[in-house]
Amino acid sequence: xxxxxxxxxxxxxxxxxxxxxxxxxxxxxxxxxxxxxxxxxxxxxxxxxxxxxxxxxxxxxxxxxxxxxxxxxxxxxxxxxxxxxxxxxxxxxxxxxxxxxxxxxxxxxxxxxxxxxxxxxxxxxxxxxxxxxxxxxxxxxxxxxxxxxxxxxxxxxxxxxxxxxxxxxxxxxxxxxxxxxxxxxxxxxxxxxxxxxxxxxxxxxxxxxxxxxxxxxxxxxxxxxxxxxxxxxxxxxxxxxxxxxxxxxxxxxxxxxxxxxxxxxxxxxxxxxxxxxxxxxxxxxxxxxxxxxxxxxxxxxxxxxxxxxxxxxxx
Amino acid sequence: xxxxxxxxxxxxxxxxxxxxxxxxxxxxxxxxxxxxxxxxxxxxxxxxxxxxxxxxxxxxxxxxxxxxxxxxxxxxxxxxxxxxxxxxxxxxxxxxxxxxxxxxxxxxxxxxxxxxxxxxxxxxxxxxxxxxxxxxxxxxxxxxxxxxxxxxxxxxxxxxxxxxxxxxxxxxxxxxxxxxxxxxxxxxxxxxxxxxxxxxxxxxxxxxxxxxxxxxxxxxxxxxxxxxxxxxxxxxxxxxxxxxxxxxxxxxxxxxxxxxxxxxxxxxxxxxxxxxxxxxxxxxxxxxxxxxxxxxxxxxxxxxxxxxxxxxxxxxxxxxxxxxxx
Numbered sequence: 001x002x003x004x005x006x007x008x009x010x011x012x013x014x015x016x017x018x019x020x021x022x023x024x025x026x027x028x029x030x031x032x033x034x035x036x037x038x039x040x041x042x043x044x045x046x047x048x049x050x051x052x053x054x055x056x057x058x059x060x061x062x063x064x065x066x067x068x069x070x071x072x073x074x075x076x077x078x079x080x081x082x083x084x085x086x087x088x089x090x091x092x093x094x095x096x097x098x099x100x101x102x103x104x105x106x107x108x109x110x111x112x113x114x115x116x117x118x119x120x121x122x123x124x125x126x127x128x129x130x131x132x133x134x135x136x137x138x139x140x141x142x143x144x145x146x147x148x149x150x151x152x153x154x155x156x157x158x159x160x161x162x163x164x165x166x167x168x169x170x171x172x173x174x175x176x177x178x179x180x181x182x183x184x185x186x187x188x189x190x191x192x193x194x195x196x197x198x199x200x201x202x203x204x205x206x207x208x209x210x211x212x213x214x215x216x217x218x219x220x221x222x223x224x225x226x227x228x229x230x231x232x233x234x235x236x237x238x239x240x241x242x243x244x245x246x247x248x249x250x251x252x253x254x255x256x257x258x259x260x261x262x263x264x265x266x267x268x269x270x271x272x273x274x275x276x277x278x279x280x281x282x283x284x285x286x287x288x289x290x291x292x293x294x295x296x297x298x299x300x301x302x303x304x305x306x307x308x309x310x311x312x313x314x315x
Numbered sequence: 316x317x318x319x320x321x322x323x324x325x326x327x328x329x330x331x332x333x334x335x336x337x338x339x340x341x342x343x344x345x346x347x348x349x350x351x352x353x354x355x356x357x358x359x360x361x362x363x364x365x366x367x368x369x370x371x372x373x374x375x376x377x378x379x380x381x382x383x384x385x386x387x388x389x390x391x392x393x394x395x396x397x398x399x400x401x402x403x404x405x406x407x408x409x410x411x412x413x414x415x416x417x418x419x420x421x422x423x424x425x426x427x428x429x430x431x432x433x434x435x436x437x438x439x440x441x442x443x444x445x446x447x448x449x450x451x452x453x454x455x456x457x458x459x460x461x462x463x464x465x466x467x468x469x470x471x472x473x474x475x476x477x478x479x480x481x482x483x484x485x486x487x488x489x490x491x492x493x494x495x496x497x498x499x500x501x502x503x504x505x506x507x508x509x510x511x512x513x514x515x516x517x518x519x520x521x522x523x524x525x526x527x528x529x530x531x532x533x534x535x536x537x538x539x540x541x542x543x544x545x546x547x548x549x550x551x552x553x554x555x556x557x558x559x560x561x562x563x564x565x566x567x568x569x570x571x572x573x574x575x576x577x578x579x580x581x582x583x584x585x586x587x588x589x590x591x592x593x594x595x596x597x598x599x600x601x602x603x604x605x606x607x608x609x610x611x612x613x614x615x616x617x618x619x620x621x622x623x624x625x626x627x628x629x630x631x632x633x634x635x636x637x638x639x640x641x
Contacts, residue, residue: 056502151590152359181358181529181591186573186584193583208502215575215584238577252507254532255577256559261536265507269472 003046004082006170006202007068011077014038014063018274035274037063038074039226042300045219047169050196050203052217054210054249056270059223061206065090065174068204083170086116089163093175095155099147105158106143109133112166132161136191153184160191164199172204177212189215210253214238219307222246225273225281228300232307242309245282280311288313318389319346320490320523321370326383328362328369328547330594337594339365339378341547344621347491347523352514354538354555355527358591362547363527367493369393370525371410372400388490406436409484413496415476418483419468425452425479426464429486436487451482455512474505481512485520492517495527510537531574535559543567546592546602551626563626566603601629 019025019032038060045051053061066072068079069090081088089112092098099108109129113120130140136157147155156176163171176192177185189212195201205216213220214234221231222245230243241247248266268285271277277284283293292312300308301315309315328340340362347353357363368374370385372395385393392403404410412418420428429448433439439447445464452460455478468476477497484492494513498506514537517524526538534541535555542552543564551564562568572585589606592598598605604614613629622631 056504153590182531183358183570183573183587184590186575187586189575190583190586209575211575211577214577214580248504250577252504253577254507254510254530254536256532256535256571256574257576257578259532259535259559263507263511263536265511266504267508269474269505270502 003049005044006047006082007045007204008080008082009041009043009064009068009077010080012038012041012064012067012074012079013076014060014067014072015075033274036226036276037273038067041077041223041226041228043221043228043231045170045202045204047202048196048200049218050205050216052205052207052213052220053223053228054207054213054220055223056208058225058270058273060226060273061208061223062174064223065172065204065206069172081170087167087169089166089168089171091156091159091163091171091173091176094179095152095159096147096179098159099155099162101147103146104143105133105138105145105147105150108147108158109143109161109165112162116166128165129161132164135164135195136161137187151184152180153187156180156184156188157191160188160195164195168201170202170204172206174206175208176205178207178209185212192216210249211255222249225270225276227281227310228308229282229311230303230307230309231300232303232305232309236303236305236307240305242303242314243282243311244286244288244313248285317349319348320388321525322346322386322389323366323370324384324386326366326369326385327381328365328374328378329381330378332595334595336381338381338597339547339594340369342383343542343544343547343549344383345542345549345552347525349523350517350521351540352517352524352526352538354534354541355525355544356529356531356534356541357544358529360546360591360594361544363529363544364495365547366544367410367495367525367527370491371404371408371493372397373404405432405484405489406487407489407491409487409489409492411477411480411484411492411494411497413499415473415480415500416468418480419476421468424465424467425471429464429479429482432483432486447486448482451485452479454485454516455479455482456508457482473501474508477501477505477509478512481509481516485516488520490522492522492524493527494524496529497526498533499528499530506533513537531559531570543570546597547594548602549621549627550603551628552621553625563624563631564603564628565607565609565630567626569606601627 014037016035018035055061067074106129109132110125113125113128133140138157177188207213217234219233220237221228224245230246241250279295280293280298283289298310298312300310303309324344326340326343329336329338355363369380380393384391426448430444433444433447449460457478498509538555541555541558543550545566551567562571569587587606600616601614601619604610619627619629621627624631
């Protein structure tokens with residue numbers, strides 16, 4: 001039986017106008033500049049599963065998160081959510097910026113409960129807040145405190161409690177642990193996995209850290225300059241990475257279990273998304289690029305082991 | 316055996332507060348040899364950056380070095396006057412910080428900044444300094460250096476800027492480099508390039524380097540030895556392969572287990588309960604004891620010394636197989 005799809009993105013595009021101000025354009029004769037932050041992204045997430053988007057800064061992964069949650073609108077394409085649209089919640093990277101410093105923790109966690117059901121009596125809301133704080137490993141007494149009284153890891157627990165308060169089916173997590181120390185990261189990742197099992201949550205998990213992604217995801221999508229260059233079930237991706245960029249990422253991440261002290265790092269950097277290379281965006285850095293790659297843009301094609309890859313050499 | 320380039324003995328850094336002195340660095344001893352990279356790892360607030368700052372003489376008052384000594388090639392450099400320290404910083408000890416953009420002056424070209432630093436430290440003429448700047452830019456791997464020397468910092472990418480910062484740190488031909496999270500602001504593919512560059516420079520120039528980072532993977536691939544800090548104290552120090560593969564201190568063991576692996580799947584990561592104590596609430600005895608699964612009554616009262624196996628843990632007291640207690 002095919003698992004039920006909860007979220008589906010089709011042909012997502014988001015362009016930003018990053019032109020200089022009008023007067024500068026006229027005087028300096030500069031054209032308009034358009035940044036293709038998300039440049040044709042398709043994916044589906046099955047209910048109860050985790051899709052991870054991984055990529056380096058500027059690859060468009062956070063823009064996808066904002067599109068999926070409806071914080072910004074796509075320029076083209078669509079996102080279908082087979083559920084109650086109110087049951088989407090988001091967890092942000094910076095637990096210092098995402099909690100209102102003037103509100104007590106109990107009020108922060110209570111807000112989504114009240115938004116969902118305005119008629120809910122106050123004592124019942126308070127009971128639910130206590131329960132949520134306990135679910136994420138805090139104590140009901142913490143509800144009386146303000147966010148500044150907590151460490152980064154505890155604040156991220158508060159963010160998770162707030163997200164759960166909205167009784168979500170689908171959680172979008174944008175780099176939820178990258179501001180945290182590793183031992184605290186482990187606590188938060190374990191908590192998120194436990195909650196997923198307990199409440200049958202579906203995650204869109206965004207991270208630049210492939211080892212974190214490996215721990216959390218069922219399916220992994222690797223993004224490069226606004227496009228998904230490879231998407232596959234976790235095991236298939238790690239056992240046999242197909243796209244040269246996925247290989248580059250796997251080769252360059254320092255690893256504890258198998259450190260490579262004599263590595264010859266790959267040269268080059270991610271090009272500017274304002275003026276991306278013609279054809280395949282990865283072609284200037286690609287060790288196996290052919291003439292065709294500089295002219296044509298590869299489309300997603302099925303890869304061995306399941307999933308898709310955008311690469312001429314791999315099809 | 317040759318003498319160490321850097322030797323830190325029983326270093327203690329304090330910050331006065333209304334509740335008494337807060338000890339940010341508590342009795343840390345370490346040394347770095349020529350051509351060696353010492354990794355210093357720990358979580359935020361463990362004292363790793365503060366140790367680097369103390370060596371550079373950059374502890375902001377009212378913070379101060381309260382005890383211990385710092386020797387550069389045998390010569391004491393703690394407690395020197397600001398003037399004397401200025402002559403050492405940049406010239407004999409180079410520094411690389413996390414954010415390349417704030418380390419560079421946006422109003423001057425990178426060539427001008429490099430040449431100024433070179434002339435300050437090496438007393439060269441203008442033309443010579445510019446030629447040296449160009450050579451440094453080539454050494455750190457800036458493509459088409461001659462056409463980029465007159466560019467401003469904002470015209471470079473993050474990775475290229477960090478290369479310029481490294482070139483600046485090298486300008487005085489230092490004996491020691493302190494690199495504090497040099498790749499944390501960079502993407503992984505760029506990080507690998509910068510780390511390879513740092514390693515090559517240490518090898519080629521015989522420089523000693525102290526690499527401060529929170530990333531154990533970076534340490535595993537770059538450092539020769541590693542010092543693990545916890546709550547301002549040295550928990551463990553040793554050759555990198557030993558510490559990574561067979562960590563001795565329960566904190567290091569927990570830390571290693573909490574890092575998700577790229578090569579294998581685990582159901583749940585090892586969790587160290589709680590979090591590192593704040594400086595004003597460091598427990599008596601071993602600072603790690605409230606979070607340690609193997610703590611004994613002794614751990615709650617008596618602070619463990621660094622045993623010969625180079626782990627500061629009472630579990631070592633009986634099982635010291637790497638020599639006598641230090």
